Amino acid sequence: MRDIFVLAEHRKGEIRDITFEMLSKGWELAEQAGGTLTAVLLGHNVDEHASKLAEYAKKVLVVDNPLLENFNAELYQQALAHIIKEHKPTLLMMGHTGFGMDLAPALAVQLGLPLATDCIDLCLDGGRLLVTRQMYGGKVNVEAAVRVAETYLVTVRSASFEAKEGVSAGGEIVHVDVPIQEVDYKRFVQYVEPPKGEVDITAADIIVSVGRGIREEKNLPLIEELAKALGGVVACSRPIVDKGWLPKDRQVGSSGKTVRPKLYIAIGISGAFQHVLGMKDSEMIIAINKDPKAPIFSVADYGVVDDLFKVVPELTKKIQEAKGG
């Protein structure tokens, strides 16, 4: 058994949660199989990050280079290709994130290694890697075998593994010098922060959230009236923002806002994991959806399996009556 490598993901001076989630899983895999858990840290002036990662991994490989200050898939790919060829780990875990999705497939093709993307579980069985991932928007789980190889590459879905506290691993920090050539065909320009909207949904106690099931923009008042009756705000899942029916600052999910209201009512939202990431910690969740197998029902406290166009107007009416009476 050789080592388990985890690519540390950091951005704007912070190590991202996915890193600790992968390190937790990596620790478990290394314990089972007898390898060493190694965090790979690419960046510039990242000593603090290295010390932090050393609490979670037996070894931290650091490549400190000004060219790596901001994520750039091409430069990361160069550095990682070099590291993999040199160390031949059993497994390299990366995040299935905006960074990992830009990086991992190209790295795999370059090295001729197999890649399993968006994994929610991993199992090393002898020399083989079995992964669990989802298809059809989270409605199906798939167990898949990865083509046998010396090194396996995986990208891991956010929040698939619990990030455990540091185990005081006392990891050894090793600086390595990797040749990286600046490229003229891809250049980082800047980060752009999301625009601040007029409503801050993260501050609301009650959120009425709408998804694809609403079908048409002209049906949105149904949702607005319910939100108004409850004294809450309207939020939504991604398709509603993509269609331009509500502004981006109303979007709940991994590419939008993370909310923790007292009450979250999900209407016509199937519950793809990207959405669930943004609302699963709400105190109470009620879901209305006509598909009884919609994943939203496995995060909701209460569910209604019915046509939202019948249920929502009734609910609004009953709430208005109760409040009026």
Added chain:
Amino acid sequence: MDIIVCVKHVPDTTEAEVVIREDQRGIKTEDLPYVINEWDEYAIEEAILMKERLGGTVVAVTVGPEEAEATLRRCLAKGADWAMRIWDEGLEEADGFAIAKVLHAAIKDMKYDLILTGTQAGDDGYAVVGVALAELLGIPHAALVKKIELKDGSAVVHRELEGGLEEVVEVRLPAVFTIQTGINEPRYVSIMGIKRARKKELRVVSLSDLGLTVDEVLQSSWLTIKRMYVPPPKKQAVIIQGSPADVAAQIVEILKSKGLM
């Protein structure tokens, strides 16, 4: 601006119940409507918008069985100039990398300034094809693209990261961009468009035309599906039953009991 757009014909399961086949290696698709992959719909729109502004050609390419021609016809009706469908029996088993290899063989000798495809497909969700294709072609790429500004010989693109943050990168052309939903407003297909599409070329290509065999393509796959199952719920919601009025009354009681009203 010559643009190739790689599209996929997928079952639409967003509002349908998914039933797993007896062999547990796929789902039952007979009763499902098929559509253009949602991400690809934005990719073809982006290509046509560029063509309308700058001239050039748009070619839609898919790897899929005859039924997938419905998706290519849709692209042609929206304004693509011609289309290509690549298929051989056995490719149902191909994963994202295997598909990228097929596309690479088909595209490598074509003329293009830009290749667009969806960031991922709504069925298998690999998010592999576009970036792997770029690496096979030896050209740069950017994934999760939400905005493209063309400059002379390059493009400034906004990539979507988590939490609404965007990363701006400048990429030299030719390049592959994988398109994220919401980048534009896909147009509807017009009757005129459908008529015009009938006269446009839809080329059908087999693997042997590309110098490939099904076996070598499948052997390059990274993943082999062993088993599919419905995810066991982490918890299961208490289902409130009854007529809409009954349901509404019960929810009101729950909200009252929790002090939410």
